Amino acid sequence: MRAVIARAGSPVVEVVDTPDREPGPGQLRIRVAAATVNPVDAMVLDGAPVRFALVSAREVFGLGWDVAGEVVEVGPGVGGFAVGDAVLGLRDRLDVRAGALAEFVVLDADAVGALPAGLDPTAAATIPLNGLTAWQGLDLLGLSAGDTLLVTGAAGAVGGFAVELAAARGVRVLAVAGAADEDFVRAVGAAWFVPRGPELADRVREIVPGGVDAVLDAAMLGPDALDAVRGGGAFVAVNAGAAPPALRGIRVHPLWVRADGARSAELAALAAEGALTLRVAEVVALADAARAFTRLAQGGLRGRLVLVP
Known part of the structure; x- marks a missing residue:
């Protein structure tokens, strides 16, 4: 072959x-x-x-x-x-x-x-690699409906899935992406859009005073994204090798995706229903x-x- x-x-x-x-x-x-x-x-x-x-x-x-x-x-x-x-x-x-x-x-x-x-x-x-990465990252964060989540690289494959899946769980998502991608990230469920650029944490904290409950860092921003999290919050590093230090009591999870056929089938079913882009x-x-x-x-x-x- x-x-x-x-x-x-x-x-x-x-x-x-x-x-x-x-x-x-x-x-x-x-x-x-x-x-x-x-x-x-x-x-x-x-x-x-x-x-x-x-x-x-x-x-x-x-x-x-x-x-x-x-x-x-x-x-x-x-x-x-x-x-x-x-x-x-x-x-x-x-x-x-x-x-x-x-x-x-x-x-x-x-x-x-x-x-x-x-x-x-x-x-x-x-679906499988990027969808499972997003889903398993969200599971590590353990968020509930109404919690706030910052997704970096929100217009990418992992980030886009993460925004859509988190929004479906009732999580309020702040999406970080390029200016040209605002329409897309809002269409898949982002409550707020934050353009890429310097002083990310300050701009996020203007929207969510005190910082977000969690970050799913698909763009590997590391410390810049960590600073947007409230003390005691949670952080998932999609690239496990780029995980920042666990400052201010933040739980930092390096993510190593694993195969999961049953969950891949669930993601595919969501896509077939039009609930996953x-x-x-x-x-x-x-x-x-x-x-x-x-x-x-x-x-x-x-x-x-x-x-x-």
């Missing part, structure tokens, strides 16, 4: 022929309909997993985390899935030779959820993966790049 890989020391992705895998106990083999290119893939390409000792050094890394497709083989001991089922899922292991940017992928069954009928798999492929920036053929990574590096995307075999 064809898969997108990164080689140690090379800044360019490759599409190569690689041996297909059979599903082991508790696993599913999925024919990929669509898979998303995420910033974490660019970090793998840059050698971050080895540099930060997340995995040992190796020659080849598979790329791609989230996927939508069809079950083509069910491993021993798996219940609840059958060949032909439409599914979405997340590959959350770093040390693999073929990831979701491939023609087929093998995932643990508990990392896979049902894809609702009528939901476009190209759009659904944008999915954004695809561009659809690119798997064979043209290098162009997608070049476009990712240019920045400014609203929505995700999606590869299709």
Whole structure:
């Protein structure tokens, strides 16, 4: 099968022929309909997993985390899935030779959820990594209806989901994004809009005296966003390596996303109902993966790049 890989020391992705895998106990083999290119893939390409000792050094890394497709083989001991089922899922292991940017992928069954009928798999492929990151971040914060939440990077994939999911829980959201994104963040549920720029904490505290109850820091602003939180509040660092110190009794949570098939299915159901906004920036053929990574590096995307075999 064809898969997108990164080689140690090379800044360019490759599409190569690689041996297909059979599903082991508790696993599913999925024919990929669509898979998303995420910033974490660019970090793998840059050698971050080895540099930060997340995995040992190796020659080849598979790329791609989230996927939508069809079950083509069910491993021993798996219940609840059958060949032909439409599914979405997340590959959350770093040390693999073929990831979701491939023609087929093998995932643990508990990392896979049902894809609702009528939901476009190209759009659904944008859900697992970013949607689970947002949902799990909100769970860590433990907010209740009426609480205040600052979301940085609110127009990005994780931030956009976080704003929409938090607003649905009755949380009052202050969204930080570029001026051109105000209409979007308000449309997905932000109560207030705060333009990116200096003195963020002071501007937030003008809206919420004393500071917000919590921050979900999708833009990795770190201390600048932490200063907007009230004493004893909560802070989630979407990039776990960018977590600020826990000053003023603030609970700081470095977030390491984990696969969760049942929750991915819930997110997909929300999208099918129109309660979760999915954004695809561009659809690119798997064979043209290098162009997608070049476009990712240019920045400014609203929505995700999606590869299709």
